Each structure stands twice: as structure tokens, then as C-alpha cells.
Amino acid sequence: MTTNRATEATTHASNQAGPGLSASSAPIPASSIISARGLSKVFGSGDQAVTAVKAVDMDIRPGEFLAVTGRSGSGKTTLLNMLAGLDQPTSGRVIFDGRNLDEFSEAQLVNLRRTRIGFVFQSFGLIPLLSAYENVELPLHIGGASWRERRQRAGEALELVGLGSRTNHRPYELSGGEQQRVAIARALVTGPSVLFADEPTGELDSVTGITIATILRDIARERGVTVITATHDLSLADMCSRRLEMADGEFTNSPSP
Numbered sequence: 199m200t201t202n203r204a205t206e207a208t209t210h211a212s213n214q215a216g217p218g219l220s221a222s223s224a225p226i227p228a229s230s231i232i233s234a235r236g237l238s239k240v241f242g243s244g245d246q247a248v249t250a251v252k253a254v255d256m257d258i259r260p261g262e263f264l265a266v267t268g269r270s271g272s273g274k275t276t277l278l279n280m281l282a283g284l285d286q287p288t289s290g291r292v293i294f295d296g297r298n299l300d301e302f303s304e305a306q307l308v309n310l311r312r313t314r315i316g317f318v319f320q321s322f323g324l325i326p327l328l329s330a331y332e333n334v335e336l337p338l339h340i341g342g343a344s345w346r347e348r349r350q351r352a353g354e355a356l357e358l359v360g361l362g363s364r365t366n367h368r369p370y371e372l373s374g375g376e377q378q379r380v381a382i383a384r385a386l387v388t389g390p391s392v393l394f395a396d397e398p399t400g401e402l403d404s405v406t407g408i409t410i411a412t413i414l415r416d417i418a419r420e421r422g423v424t425v426i427t428a429t430h431d432l433s434l435a436d437m438c439s440r441r442l443e444m445a446d447g448e449f450t451n452s453p454s455p
């Protein structure tokens with residue numbers, strides 16, 4: 199994995215630690231499933247440089263349902279992508295379950311995303327030629343699970359999102375809310391500990407959005423999955439156990455749990 203972190207300056211100006219102690223050196227709590235310290239992302243360089251995330255420090259506890267809110271362009275997606283190991287920070291670090299993602303090889307990152315992390319996106323991201331059931335079992339197929347295991351786990355995941363009977367339909371035969379439920383089932387089928395949901399209700403009407411928000415909340419509450427969502431949807435944010443507001447790449451409220 200290539201890294202240019204060592205050569206780039208870390209922007210710690212906004213940290214509010216006591217004298218002589220950068221908040222970015224604060225110890226990682228043992229109870230944290232994901233922590234960030236001094237996490238920054240700069241896109242482009244020179245006059246074109248955009249600092250999308252600025253020296254973010256945060257600790258996320260297992261089973262939290264966390265909302266990251268803020269205006270368009272405030273850095274929510276960029277932050278989530280770094281926390282999920284999808285995008286590399288310009289500086290700072292992400293600690294996932296006690297391990298620095300910096301030290302992961304590309305293959306280890308792929309494995310982490312395949313086994314520990316689920317993703318849900320605004321536009322569902324289902325494969326049009328596959329049925330709902332086939333979309334859900336796909337991650338298990340890729341992981342080499344047996345037919346019996348795929349059948350059982352995909353069935354459970356679909357049940358969890360309340361989609362028992364519509365599993366042979368293709369995505370275009372389903373409503374937006376149903377497609378998002380399939381996408382959530384697909385994200386959960388491998389039994390991840392963390393689910394990232396970037397604008398999961400962004401393409402849904404408000405009533406359907408609340409159904410999806412409720413499913414996400416129950417996944418955190420009842421299954422102990424840590425759910426981290428970026429959203430403009432205040433109904434969804436209100437259902438979360440904690441809300442962090444971003445502006446210009448920084449949190450405007452305290453990131454402590």
C-alpha cells in the first residue's frame with residue numbers, strides 16, 4: 199500500500215486539548231470499536247487543494263447508532279470512507295477494533311471490509327440481473343460459503359428486513375424502500391460488526407425513510423451492530439443514539455460518546 203502520509207502536514211489547529219497535549223494523542227478507549235485521531239483528507243494540491251476532513255478525533259462504541267449530519271460538501275462521505283478503510287487519509291489514523299488501519303495490507307483491508315463491515319448506499323447498488331435473494335447471497339458466494347449456509351443466512355437476513363416473500367423479484371420490480379431493505383440484508387448477511395450507511399434514505403419518501411431508519415435502529419439495538427450513517431434526513435438523525443454535526447470537515451459539536 200502506498201502512503202504519502204509521512205510527507206504531509208497534519209492539521210491539528212482545531213483540536214481542543216489541554217496545553218501541551220494534542221487531542222490527537224489522546225489514548226484510544228478499550229471500549230471503542232472505531233477511533234480516529236487527527237484524521238484528515240486533502241483532495242488535490244496547491245491552489246486546488248480541498249481539505250474535506252480536518253483533524254477529526256472520534257471514538258465510536260460498539261452497538262452505537264451514530265448519525266453524521268451537515269450540509270452537502272461538509273465531509274461526511276469522505277469521513278465515512280476513511281473510517282471504513284475505503285479511502286486513505288492524508289494524515290492521521292483510524293483504529294478499527296484496536297488495530298491501526300495504516301498497518302493493513304490491501305488484501306487485509308479487503309478481508310476486513312468483506313467480513314467485519316457492511317455498506318448501504320443512497321442508490322441501493324443492487325445488481326439488476328439478480329433477484330433480491332441472489333443479491334443478498336452474493337457476498338456469501340464470493341466468500342465461498344456452501345449452498346446450505348447461503349440459503350440459511352440469506353433467508354435470515356431477508357427476514358430481518360421484513361422481506362420474506364418478495365425474494366424472487368428483481369430490483370426493478372421492487373419499490374425503492376424494498377430495494378433498500380434488500381441492500382441492508384445484503385450488507386448484513388456476512389454478520390458484520392459495523393454497518394456504514396451513506397444517505398440510506400436519500401432517495402426515499404419520508405414514510406419509507408422512517409421504515410428504513412427503524413430497521414437500522416433495530417439492527418443496532420437488537421443485534422449490537424454498530425451503525426454509522428451520514429444523512430441529511432432529520433427523522434433518521436433523530437432516531438440515532440448520537441449525532442455529530444460536520445461543517446467544513448470538522449465536528450461542530452463534541453465528538454465524545
Ligand SMILES: Nc1ncnc2c1ncn2[C@@H]1O[C@H](COP(=O)(O)OP(=O)(O)OP(=O)(O)O)[C@@H](O)[C@H]1O
Nearest residue numbers: 241242248250268269270271272273274275276277
Ligand atoms: N474525489 C474527490 N476529489 C476532489 N474533491 C472531493 C472528492 N470527494 C469529495 N471532494 C470534496 O470534498 C468535500 C467533502 O465532500 P463529501 O462528499 O465528503 O461531502 P458530503 O458531506 O458527503 O456531501 P453530500 O451531503 O453532498 O453527500 C467537498 O468539497 C467535495 O467537493
Ligand SMILES: [Mg+2]
Nearest residue numbers: 274275276428
Ligand atoms: Mg456524501
